[in-house]
Amino acid sequence: MTLYRDEGVVLRTMRLGEADRIVTVVTRGHGKVRAVAKGVRKTKSKFGGRLEPLSHVALQCWAGRELDIVTEAVVLDAFRSVREDLSRVTKAYTLLEVVDQVAQEGHRNPRLYEMLVGALKVLDDQDVPLLVASFLLKMLAAEGSAPFLEACVSCGSAGPLVAFDQVEGGALCASCRRGRSVSPEGLALLRRILGGGLSSALLEPAGPLADEVTELAAEAMEAHLDRRLRSVRSNPAG
Amino acid sequence: MYTAPLQALIDELGRLPGVGPKSAQRMAFHLLKVAPEDALRLTEAITAVKERTTLCPVCFNVAEGDLCDMCADTRRDPSLVCVVEDPRDIVAVEKTQEFRGCYHVLHGALNPIEGIGPDQLRVRELLTRLDGDAITEVILCTNPNLEGEATAMYLARLLRPLGVRITRIASGLPVGGDLEYADELTLGRALEGRRDVEA
Numbered sequence: 001m002t003l004y005r006d007e008g009v010v011l012r013t014m015r016l017g018e019a020d021r022i023v024t025v026v027t028r029g030h031g032k033v034r035a036v037a038k039g040v041r042k043t044k045s046k047f048g049g050r051l052e053p054l055s056h057v058a059l060q061c062w063a064g065r066e067l068d069i070v071t072e073a074v075v076l077d078a079f080r081s082v083r084e085d086l087s088r089v090t091k092a093y094t095l096l097e098v099v100d101q102v103a104q105e106g107h108r109n110p111r112l113y114e115m116l117v118g119a120l121k122v123l124d125d126q127d128v129p130l131l132v133a134s135f136l137l138k139m140l141a142a143e144g145s146a147p148f149l150e151a152c153v154s155c156g157s158a159g160p161l162v163a164f165d166q167v168e169g170g171a172l173c174a175s176c177r178r179g180r181s182v183s184p185e186g187l188a189l190l191r192r193i194l195g196g197g198l199s200s201a202l203l204e205p206a207g208p209l210a211d212e213v214t215e216l217a218a219e220a221m222e223a224h225l226d227r228r229l230r231s232v233r234s235n236p237a238g
Numbered sequence: 239m240y241t242a243p244l245q246a247l248i249d250e251l252g253r254l255p256g257v258g259p260k261s262a263q264r265m266a267f268h269l270l271k272v273a274p275e276d277a278l279r280l281t282e283a284i285t286a287v288k289e290r291t292t293l294c295p296v297c298f299n300v301a302e303g304d305l306c307d308m309c310a311d312t313r314r315d316p317s318l319v320c321v322v323e324d325p326r327d328i329v330a331v332e333k334t335q336e337f338r339g340c341y342h343v344l345h346g347a348l349n350p351i352e353g354i355g356p357d358q359l360r361v362r363e364l365l366t367r368l369d370g371d372a373i374t375e376v377i378l379c380t381n382p383n384l385e386g387e388a389t390a391m392y393l394a395r396l397l398r399p400l401g402v403r404i405t406r407i408a409s410g411l412p413v414g415g416d417l418e419y420a421d422e423l424t425l426g427r428a429l430e431g432r433r434d435v436e437a
Contacts, residue, residue, distance in 0.1 A: 017256060024322040043412040048421035053384045078423045083384065086391040100351075181374055232349035 001034070002063050006030050007076065009116055009217065010055045011100040016042070022067065023051050028113045030102035035061050035068035049095075050075050050209055054082065054092055056117060062078060077117075079124045088127050093231040094218075095119055095135055101225050102139060111142060122202070129206035132232075133217040134193050140217075141194060145224045149191050152176055161187055166223035186212045244270065296367065298343040298360050300325045315339045317374040321364065321383060321393065323347050338375075342367065347385040348392055356392065365391075368400055375403040380405055381421065382409050 004116055006026035016022050019041045025033045040047045050073040060072040071074050082088045099116050103109060117134045122128055148170030151158050161171040164187075165179025171187060172178055182190075190213060192201045204210055218232045239245065244266060247292070252262035269277050294306035299313070301307070302303055308314060308328065316340025322328055328341050345360040356362075378393055380386035394404050410428035420428070 044415055046419050048419070049382070049423040050421045052423075075422050080423065083387060084391075086388060086395060089384070089388050089391070097351045146353065171256070230353040233353070 003058045003060060003071070004030065004063055005058070006033075007056070008113070009096075009099075009120070010051055010057065011051050011096045011099055011103075012053055013037075013051065015191045019045075021051070023058075026099050026103045026113055026116060027059070027108075028110050029108055031107040031109055032100070032105045033061065033068055033108065034105065035070045039074075045208065049078075054079055054120070055217050056088075056120070057090055061212060063106045064103070068128070077121070079120050081124045083112050085127060088123050089125060090231070092120065092128075092178060094132050094229060095123075098136060098139060098225075098227060101227065102143065102146070102195070112139070115139065115142070116170055118234065128202050129210040130202055130204050131191075133210070133214040134198055134201060136217040136221045137190065137193050138198070141203075143224065145237065146218075147171070147190070147196055147220055149187060154178075164220075166220040180216070182216065183212060184211075185209055186216065189213050190216065243415070259425070264297070287328055296361065297341045298345060299328055299341055305426075311337070318377070319367070319373050319375070320377040320379045322356055323377045323386065323389070327381075339375075347380055347389040349385045359365065359389075361393070363398070368397065368402060375405060378404065378406045382407075 002050035002222060004006075006027040006029045008030075011024045011032075013024070014022045019039050021037050022036055023037050023040075025035065027033050037047055037051045037079065038220035039045045040051055044138075047070070049055075049068065055075055056073045056077040056079065058076055059070060061068040061070050071174055079092070082092050095116060098211055099112060104110055104128045115135070119131060134171060137146070139213050146152075147164070147166060147184055149161070151171075153170035154162060154172055154176035157173050160173050162181055163172040163177040163179050164170070164182040165172060168178060171182065174217055186209060189201060189204065190200075193213075222229055240248065243412055246264045247269065247276075248259070248262045251257055251265050253257050254262075257265070259405070268328070274320075277403060281327060286410060289312065290302050291300050294301035294309055295304070296309045297306060299306040299308060301309075304310075315338055318337075319342050320339055321342045321344060323344050328343070331337055331341075333390060342360070342364050344361065346354055346359050348356065356376065368376070376393075376397055378390040380389045390406055394406070397404050408431050410423060410431060411417070417425070
């Protein structure tokens with residue numbers, strides 16, 4: 001058994017026994033870690049609210065065989081503005097769910113960790129309508145599955161591109177159309193997010209365009225993970 | 239390994255939460271040894287809880303017969319409704335002896351990652367109840383964790399147009415706790431919710 005320290009974001013918690021929880025944390029140096037927080041559900045627990053999902057924490061853990069054991073936790077950022085706003089907390093849930101799916105246990109992925117912390121900081125500053133879409137698309141790009149949007153992914157013709165199918169891997173022209181239809185504005189916004197215009201794309205207001213792009217990004221991520229994103233489908237703030 | 243009825247008992251006990259195969263074996267052998275009437279009391283208790291308890295049609299607490307004890311009690315104030323996640327939370331609130339209103343059990347909390355949305359909770363029933371009864375205040379008494387807070391925020395937004403007073407239980411430090419070990423979030427809220435001291 002060895003003791004290690006790391007920083008991470010709590011992705012989810014699961015009840016264990018009478019008063020414990022298993023916390024799933026994506027860390028900077030140890031990938032996804034599952035650790036037991038003993039006594040955390042008691043009111044007088046030394047962890048208190050530190051190991052709630054969404055908390056950015058510095059941890060000290062005992063490395064165990066199956067599960068680690070959290071010995072100390074210090075909050076780096078609790079993202080309080082996110083927690084206290086239903087619309088933002090719903091977005092944060094999607095980020096946590098996707099990172100939980102993509103991150104691997106024992107496989108460090110500092111970039112994924114940095115992306116999550118960065119996105120949560122942006123969300124803590126303000127409720128950005130396109131945050132989830134941008135995060136999902138950037139993650140697809142980091143995973144090597146960014147959709148191809150420059151020409152028809154099936155026949156290579158320059159366009160006009162009218163449809164989007166993640167199984168094909170991008171946008172499609174009228175003669176090859178499959179999947180769902182996509183508006184020219186939606187396509188342009190997707191290109192901006194993936195092509196270096198992220199900061200301006202994040203300023204886009206909420207509305208049908210943002211909804212379309214968010215829906216497209218969620219479908220693309222679902223196709224990549226081969227799994228439905230529950231937090232997108234049961235949106236209480238929607 | 240064991241004779242069939244004993245093995246069946248071990249298997250059934252082993253399906254209880256927190257009971258492993260070894261504990262199940264110990265319990266089974268204990269039941270084998272005790273007087274028949276003691277063992278039968280257990281079977282009767284299990285049968286009774288499965289056959290005689292239902293969910294209260296008003297507040298969805300566990301009830302024997304038609305209404306639960308809380309809703310049937312006429313001394314309680316029906317205009318005050320405390321919304322909790324689980325029937326066990328009612329017991330916790332009751333122990334304080336500070337609350338004389340009625341309850342509403344949601345049977346869970348919003349958890350998008352687990353796919354639990356408002357439709358999986360008794361939210362619609364709460365709305366119906368607010369529509370009919372003369373309720374003046376709803377106390378959101380869900381757990382102070384991410385899911386519970388999200389549920390409270392959701393309910394607050396949903397109920398606000400109905401014109402009833404909506405309150406959230408206070409959040410702060412436990413009695414007998416230690417400031418040094420309090421986490422930032424809890425201590426922050428405790429400071430935020432401070433109140434004047436009566437001299």
